[in-house]
Amino acid sequence: MEKFITCSGIPVRITTQGDNLANSSAVVLLHGYLESLEVWENFAKLLGKNFYTTTLDLPGHGFSGTAEVNSMELMADIVQGVCSHLSVSKAVVIGHSMGGYAALAFAEKYPDLVRGLCLLHSTPNPDSEEKKQLRDREITLIKEGKKELLASQSIPMMFAADNVEKLYEPIADLEANADIADDEGIIACLRGMQAREDMNDFLKTFSKPLLFVFGKKDRHISFDIATTLMERFPQAQTLVLENSGHAGFIEEEKTVLERVTEFAQTSLE
Numbered sequence: 521m522e523k524f525i526t527c528s529g530i531p532v533r534i535t536t537q538g539d540n541l542a543n544s545s546a547v548v549l550l551h552g553y554l555e556s557l558e559v560w561e562n563f564a565k566l567l568g569k570n571f572y573t574t575t576l577d578l579p580g581h582g583f584s585g586t587a588e589v590n591s592m593e594l595m596a597d598i599v600q601g602v603c604s605h606l607s608v609s610k611a612v613v614i615g616h617s618m619g620g621y622a623a624l625a626f627a628e629k630y631p632d633l634v635r636g637l638c639l640l641h642s643t644p645n646p647d648s649e650e651k652k653q654l655r656d657r658e659i660t661l662i663k664e665g666k667k668e669l670l671a672s673q674s675i676p677m678m679f680a681a682d683n684v685e686k687l688y689e690p691i692a693d694l695e696a697n698a699d700i701a702d703d704e705g706i707i708a709c710l711r712g713m714q715a716r717e718d719m720n721d722f723l724k725t726f727s728k729p730l731l732f733v734f735g736k737k738d739r740h741i742s743f744d745i746a747t748t749l750m751e752r753f754p755q756a757q758t759l760v761l762e763n764s765g766h767a768g769f770i771e772e773e774k775t776v777l778e779r780v781t782e783f784a785q786t787s788l789e
Contacts, residue, residue, distance in 0.1 A: 527601030528594060530585040533557065533577040534602055537568025545610040545635070545788045546572045547780075548599060550619030552641075552678075553709060554671055554698040556582030559616070563769050566777055571612075571784055576602055578622060580705025582697075590708040592716045595622035596629045603633055612636040612784045617740070617766065618709065624719045627726065636729040636787030638780060641738060641766045643749060644719035655710045662703050671698040680737035680765035690770055723753060729787040730756040733776060735764035757783065 522535045535557055540546070547567055549560045557564075557575035567573045577584035578595055587594055599622065603611055611633050615623030620642020627634045647655070661670045675694045676684050684691065723730070730753065734746035750758050759779045764771040769780075 524583075525602070525605050527598040527605075528587075530579050530587065530598065531583075532579070532585070532598055532602065533583045534605075535564070535575050536606065537564050537573040538571055540572045540606065540608075544607050546574055546603070546606065546608040546612075547784050548603070548608075548611045548613045549573065549575045550595075550599065550613065550615040550622050551575070551578060551581065552617030552619050553713070554581075554674060554701070554706070555616070555694065556697055556700065558582070558697055559694065559770075563773065563777065567781065567784075570781055571788075572608075574602060574606060574608070578619065578709075580707075580709040581701050583700070584705075586702060586705035586708050588708060589715070590705070590712040592621050592625035592712060593629065594712070596625035599623075599626045600630050600633065609633065610635045610788060612638070612787045614638040614640055614780060615642055616640045616769065617642050618713060621713065621716055621719075624722065625716075627728075628719070628722050631728075634728055636731070636783060637726065638731040638733065638783060640733045640769060640776075641735060641741060643741060643745065644723045645745075646716055646718040647714050652714050655714050659707050659710050662707055667701075667703060667706065668695075668699060671695045677739050678766040679771060680735065680763065681739070682737070683763070683765065683771050687770065720752070729783065731759065731779070731783045732756050733759045733761065733768055733779070735761045735766060735768050735771070737764060738766045740766045 579590045580586040613623040620639040761768040
């Protein structure tokens with residue numbers, strides 16, 4: 521089911537799969553930068569066989585509205601609004617890339633709602649100065665009317681180099697879908713990611729189930745960074761994908777689905 525609701529004064533597109541069980545638990549899927557809820561279409565359908573599952577267009581993406589700056593805290597408030605609208609009181613939150621940053625902010629701001637947290641190709645690290653400068657360059661491209669060029673450069677980089685050719689269709693779909701997003705909304709998200717806080721200290725205190733999913737061929741999160749995070753957070757469960765880049769839920773869907781299903785089941789017990 522697809523519908524629009526209003527959260528924090530912003531129109532938000534959401535979808536649901538499966539039945540809203542009596543215990544009001546759900547799996548919440550948060551997409552990444554230049555994506556939309558469509559990126560989860562097949563994954564959410566499969567998860568919906570076992571869980572009440574919801575996806576949403578985060579502000580500035582897809583068909584949702586935007587603020588002047590789409591901070592991670594604003595995204596957390598919107599996720600809370602979606603949960604409230606759907607009468608969800610126990611959520612396992614799975615965030616891909618930027619969605620992981622939003623999931624962390626949600627877990628910090630609304631801890632009573634969270635039963636488990638999965639950072640899917642995402643980290644608690646803030647933007648480095650180099651990354652902030654890269655985001656400034658992306659803002660410039662968008663202001664110059666070159667969002668299509670940005671998408672054609674950025675989206676294939678989400679995938680392992682040796683997966684790009686064989687995953688041509690989903691990559692093309694992602695590039696086309698990125699064009700739907702409002703230019704100012706994407707800029708507002710880039711500003712929000714630049715300004716986000718270092719969440720390492722928070723994650724050290726996080727006592728709920730935690731799952732990291734990393735790709736050995738990720739061109740955004742090096743395996744050295746992934747290894748450092750696995751060592752820093754020994755309490756976390758980890759899934760290392762041998763043949764994935766930054767989009768393991770597409771590149772190795774079956775493996776990720778099995779592990780996420782097991783994680784959600786144990787987290788919601």
